[in-house]
Amino acid sequence: MTNNMIRVALIGSTGYTALEVARLLLAHGKAELTVATSRSDEGKPLSEIHPSLAGRCDIALQPFDPEQIAKQADVAMCCLPHGASAESVRDLASAGIRVIDFSADFRLSSVPLYEQWYGVTHPWPERVGNVVYGMPEFFAQEIATADVVANPGCYPTSAIMPLAPLVRAGLIQTDDIIIDSKSGVSGAGRSPKLGTLYCEANESISAYSIASHRHGPEMQDLIHRISGKTVDVLFTPHLTPMDRGILSTMYARPELQKGDTVESVKARLMAELRETYRDQPFIHVVDHLPATKHVVMTNHVQMTVRVAGPSDAPGRVIIVCAIDNLSKGASGAAIQNMNVMFGVDQMMGL
Numbered sequence: 001m002t003n004n005m006i007r008v009a010l011i012g013s014t015g016y017t018a019l020e021v022a023r024l025l026l027a028h029g030k031a032e033l034t035v036a037t038s039r040s041d042e043g044k045p046l047s048e049i050h051p052s053l054a055g056r057c058d059i060a061l062q063p064f065d066p067e068q069i070a071k072q073a074d075v076a077m078c079c080l081p082h083g084a085s086a087e088s089v090r091d092l093a094s095a096g097i098r099v100i101d102f103s104a105d106f107r108l109s110s111v112p113l114y115e116q117w118y119g120v121t122h123p124w125p126e127r128v129g130n131v132v133y134g135m136p137e138f139f140a141q142e143i144a145t146a147d148v149v150a151n152p153g154c155y156p157t158s159a160i161m162p163l164a165p166l167v168r169a170g171l172i173q174t175d176d177i178i179i180d181s182k183s184g185v186s187g188a189g190r191s192p193k194l195g196t197l198y199c200e201a202n203e204s205i206s207a208y209s210i211a212s213h214r215h216g217p218e219m220q221d222l223i224h225r226i227s228g229k230t231v232d233v234l235f236t237p238h239l240t241p242m243d244r245g246i247l248s249t250m251y252a253r254p255e256l257q258k259g260d261t262v263e264s265v266k267a268r269l270m271a272e273l274r275e276t277y278r279d280q281p282f283i284h285v286v287d288h289l290p291a292t293k294h295v296v297m298t299n300h301v302q303m304t305v306r307v308a309g310p311s312d313a314p315g316r317v318i319i320v321c322a323i324d325n326l327s328k329g330a331s332g333a334a335i336q337n338m339n340v341m342f343g344v345d346q347m348m349g350l
C-alpha cells in the first residue's frame with residue numbers, strides 16, 4: 001500500500017465486470033486503480049475501451065506480466081473467463097500479489113467436480129478446494145488473511161444467501177429445491193454472442209441450460225459447506241431483456257412442526273433469515289416482494305419468504321431474492337472482499 005491506498009490491478013480490463021470495478025474504485029477513497037491489463041487492446045487508455053470512464057480513468061492498458069504487476073499493485077482483480085483465469089491466478093499469486101478471482105476456477109471443492117462441469121484440466125489442482133469462497137457474510141475470517149479469494153458466481157449468490165441459512169437451521173427439506181432465476185444480459189459478458197444480440201434478447205425471455213448449468217453444482221457445494229447438509233437443487237436460468245439484475249424465485253418444502261400454519265412457517269423462516277443477517281449491512285430481509293429495480297447499481301441483496309397452501313396445511317415455501325449480477329454478483333462483492341482483505345470498512349466504496 002502507498003499513502004494508505006490499496007493499489008488495485010485489473011486483469012482482463014475490457015470486460016463488463018472490469019468496468020464495474022473501475023467505476024466503483026473512482027468513489028472508493030482507500031483504493032485506487034494502478035494497473036489495467038488487456039490482451040487485445042494494449043497501449044490504449046482504459047477510457048477508450050469504456051467511454052463512460054472518459055476524463056476519470058485514462059490509465060493505459062498494459063500486457064499481463066505478473067512480476068511487474070506485483071510491483072505496481074497490492075491486489076489483482078482477475079476478470080477473465082473460467083478456464084483462462086486459473087493460470088493467471090496461479091502466476092499472480094506466485095509473484096506474491098493477493099488475488100480475487102472472478103471466474104469459477106477456484107470456487108468448487110474438488111478437482112473431479114470442477115473438471116466434470118467445466119470440461120478442462122485444472123492447471124493448479126492443488127489449490128482447488130483450498131481457496132476461500134468470497135462471501136464475507138459466511139467466510140470473513142478466512143477472507144481477511146487469504147492470498148486468493150474465489151469471488152462467487154452471480155446466480156449462486158442469489159440462491160445461496162437465502163437457502164443456506166434455512167437449510168442449516170433445518171427449516172426446509174434438503175431435496176426437491178427448485179431455483180428459477182432470471183438474469184440481465186450483462187451476465188453473459190461483453191464478448192459478442194448470438195444469444196445476446198439486440199434482436200435475439202430484446203422483448204423476449206428464454207430459459208437455457210436446463211438441468212445442466214454449471215451454477216447448480218456451485219449452489220449445492222456451497223450450501224453444503226455452509227450448512228453441513230447435502231441438498232438437491234434443480235436450477236433453471238433465464239435470459240431477460242434487462243441490462244443488469246437477477247431475480248431468483250425458489251421453491252422448497254418446509255420441515256413442519258405440530259400445529260404449523262402458513263403464517264407460523266413464514267414467521268419462523270423470516271426470523272431465521274433476519275437473525276442470520278442482523279449485522280450484515282448489505283443483506284436485507286424485507287416484507288415486500290423484492291424486484292431487481294430495488295437493488296441494481298448497488299451491492300445490496302433483498303430477500304423475502306412466502307408460504308403457499310391452505311392456512312392449516314402449509315405446502316411450499318417460496319423465497320424471492322434480488323441482486324445486481326454486476327455488483328453483489330461480481331464486482332461489488334469483489335470490492336467488499338478487498339475491503340475485508342485489507343482491513344477497511346467493508347462498505348467502503350459501495
Ligand SMILES: NC(=O)C1=CN([C@@H]2O[C@H](COP(=O)(O)OP(=O)(O)OC[C@H]3O[C@@H](n4cnc5c(N)ncnc54)[C@H](OP(=O)(O)O)[C@@H]3O)[C@@H](O)[C@H]2O)C=CC1
Nearest residue numbers: 012014015016017038039080081084102103187189190330
Ligand atoms: N458478467 C457478470 O455478471 C458476471 C461475470 N462473472 C465472471 O467474471 C469474469 C469476467 O466476466 P465479464 O467481465 O462479464 O466477461 P467479459 O467477457 O465481459 O470480459 C472478459 C475479459 O477477459 C479477457 N479474455 C477473454 N478471453 C480470454 C482468454 N481466453 N484469455 C485471457 N483473457 C481473456 C478479455 O479481456 P482482454 O481482451 O482485454 O484481455 C475480456 O474482455 C468471468 O469469469 C465471468 O464468468 C462472475 C459473476 C457475474
Ligand SMILES: CC(=O)N[C@@H](CCC(=O)OP(=O)(O)O)C(=O)O
Nearest residue numbers: 102103104153154183184187188
Ligand atoms: C446471463 C448469463 O449468460 N449468465 C452467465 C452466468 C454469469 C457468470 O458470470 O457466471 P460465472 O462467473 O460462474 O461464469 C451464464 O449463464 O453463463
